[in-house]
Amino acid sequence: MTPSDLLDLTTIQNLVELDDGGYGLLSEMIDIFRDDTPRRIQDILGAAAQGKADELSRAAHALKGGAGALGAKALGSLAADLEFLGRRGSAEAGPDLYHRLETCFQESLAALEAYVKAHQGK
DSSP, rough: HHHHHHHOHHHOOOOOOOHHOOSSSHHHHHHHHHHHHHHHHHHHHHHHHHHHHHHHHHHHHHHHHHHHHHOHHHHHHHHHHHHHHHHHHHOOTTHHHHHHHHHHHHHHHHHHHHHHHTTTTT
């Protein structure tokens, strides 16, 4: 996926503007995203493996919120799909769920870090 597929640049720019044009807030949020997202992914995987649709919905909602606040739109979209699945009463997310979540997370994280690196010194 390209950075524009992965990221909502308007959200990211809004975070930079909140920091008076600095990248400290964005960098801090990326650190939290890096540290927190693997646990959220594990919560989703556990709920899916146990067939617990309500837990899947809650865990996916949490991931969606964190991803959305940072502008990680592809991961947020995937999480929204999982949340909807759980709300419909299903936890059947497919055998490749781990791969889809982990790949999207790692690509989003790399795109966010590249964005900060490319714009921070300007």
